[in-house]
Amino acid sequence: MQAFAEEVKSDGFRHVVLLGMGGSSLGALALSDLFGSADGYPDLTVLDTTVPATISAISDSLDCEKTLFIVASKSGTTIEPNVLYKHFRALVEREIEGADTGNHFVAICDAGTSLERLAREDGFRRVFTNPPDLGGRYSVQSLFGLVPAALLGIDVGKLLDSVETMSTLCGATVPANDNPAVWLGALIASLVEQGRDKLTIVTTESLQNFALWVEQLLAESTEEDDTDATDRYMKVVEEAGIPVVRFDLTGRHNIGAEFFRWEFATAVAGSLMGIHPFDQPNVQQAKDKTTELLADYENSGRAPALNAVSSLTELMSHVKKGDYLAITAFAEPTAQVELALADLRQNVTGKWGVATTLGYGPRYLHSTGQLHKGGADSGLSLQLTQIENADVTIPGEKFTFGVLAAAQAKGDLDALAAQGRHVARINLGADAVQTVKTLANSLK
Numbered sequence: 001m002q003a004f005a006e007e008v009k010s011d012g013f014r015h016v017v018l019l020g021m022g023g024s025s026l027g028a029l030a031l032s033d034l035f036g037s038a039d040g041y042p043d044l045t046v047l048d049t050t051v052p053a054t055i056s057a058i059s060d061s062l063d064c065e066k067t068l069f070i071v072a073s074k075s076g077t078t079i080e081p082n083v084l085y086k087h088f089r090a091l092v093e094r095e096i097e098g099a100d101t102g103n104h105f106v107a108i109c110d111a112g113t114s115l116e117r118l119a120r121e122d123g124f125r126r127v128f129t130n131p132p133d134l135g136g137r138y139s140v141q142s143l144f145g146l147v148p149a150a151l152l153g154i155d156v157g158k159l160l161d162s163v164e165t166m167s168t169l170c171g172a173t174v175p176a177n178d179n180p181a182v183w184l185g186a187l188i189a190s191l192v193e194q195g196r197d198k199l200t201i202v203t204t205e206s207l208q209n210f211a212l213w214v215e216q217l218l219a220e221s222t223e224e225d226d227t228d229a230t231d232r233y234m235k236v237v238e239e240a241g242i243p244v245v246r247f248d249l250t251g252r253h254n255i256g257a258e259f260f261r262w263e264f265a266t267a268v269a270g271s272l273m274g275i276h277p278f279d280q281p282n283v284q285q286a287k288d289k290t291t292e293l294l295a296d297y298e299n300s301g302r303a304p305a306l307n308a309v310s311s312l313t314e315l316m317s318h319v320k321k322g323d324y325l326a327i328t329a330f331a332e333p334t335a336q337v338e339l340a341l342a343d344l345r346q347n348v349t350g351k352w353g354v355a356t357t358l359g360y361g362p363r364y365l366h367s368t369g370q371l372h373k374g375g376a377d378s379g380l381s382l383q384l385t386q387i388e389n390a391d392v393t394i395p396g397e398k399f400t401f402g403v404l405a406a407a408q409a410k411g412d413l414d415a416l417a418a419q420g421r422h423v424a425r426i427n428l429g430a431d432a433v434q435t436v437k438t439l440a441n442s443l444k
């Protein structure tokens with residue numbers, strides 16, 4: 001891996017764009033956030049969206065000649081990386097005519113998948129095949145995390161040493177009380193039993209995407225989660241007297257140990273809670289609805305309609321003690337949108353006294369989407385959409401990214417509603433920031 005990273009660096013690549021969802025990208029995102037790229041190594045962008053505005057913004061900013069794309073998917077069948085590959089392959093072919101475009105693409109996947117075949121047929125620079133007995137969200141210490149880490153110039157050996165240290169501390173002969181992961185898993189499970197079924201992860205800035213990684217691990221595995229990294233929200237949490245556990249990261253490479261601790265703890269918590277920690281059965285429901293909507297579009301030419309559904313106030317009229325509000329946004333996550341949403345969340349908590357989660361679509365569909373549909377019936381869902389403002393075609397497909405994003409948004413809300421969950425949708429219109437601000441202010 002490190003030899004490959006050196007080769008990529010010396011061939012003049014300055015940017016790596018990783019196309020992948022959930023466990024196939026969040027570990028790399030966490031590592032890139034924490035380490036950045038070492039001197040002379042390329043930077044890393046994770047692209048795990050179908051929202052046209054974000055895809056256009058990234059496509060416009062790329063210097064294709066110096067960009068390497070990683071298509072990362074264990075199953076090889078996930079729609080997002082597959083269509084993103086089609087888009088970027090065409091872009092590279094347009095931008096650097098005549099060159100060996102396959103050289104700009106790398107695949108990470110399980111052996112024998114359709115992605116492996118495609119990558120070989122399309123002449124990818126390299127195909128990394130992963131051991132198939134690893135669940136997606138438990139795969140950061142495998143090629144899914146390590147190849148991007150090596151490309152960033154991270155010392156992969158040091159990272160793995162820290163994983164090994166934690167795995168020794170969690171060995172089979174270590175009594176449960178002294179085992180850091182069993183202790184954490186048991187704590188999570190026992191707090192859930194006492195009714196504390198929300199976990200807030202507060203981190204320093206460089207670990208915010210590590211929190212996203214933990215969110216996916218827990219939300220798909222145990223169906224219980226709430227994360228928030230803003231200090232203001234943390235204050236509200238502390239004031240509510242919620243138990244706090246603190247882990248200090250002594251040296252960046254020790255993130256490897258934390259990956260291991262949380263994976264093991266999640267398996268322990270899931271087992272104690274009687275939940276299968278390696279399964280995510282409800283994720284499929286939204287995928288099936290999306291597939292139906294896309295087929296309908298291909299037959300009728302009618303794009304999935306994202307009509308307004310209910311309103312925030314009407315939605316919150318159903319709230320009960322212990323419920324949470326899941327805010328999902330199919331919009332470009334600009335800094336201003338993030339700030340406006342942080343205010344909205346704070347005001348929701350202030351007005352109704354509930355915890356909130358925030359997930360951008362379609363990323364959250366591969367993470368907290370499981371919690372929303374398969375977790376306890378304590379979540380109300382507010383979907384915010386801003387999809388129509390731009391569109392991007394997908395070579396070889398009848399649908400565009402806009403149609404796909406709309407089908408994913410509608411598919412998820414339909415799946416939730418079909419389960420009797422309370423839902424609302426607000427279309428953000430042309431000015432997403434202003435719409436969210438107005439909504440937040442109306443709650444004061």
Ligand SMILES: O=P(O)(O)OC[C@H]1O[C@](O)(CO)[C@@H](O)[C@@H]1O
Nearest residue numbers: 021022023024073074075078136
């Ligand atoms: O690596 P794949 O097969 O593309 O899957 C991506 C993600 O999708 C999920 O299967 C959920 O849809 C996650 O568990 C997984 O990490």
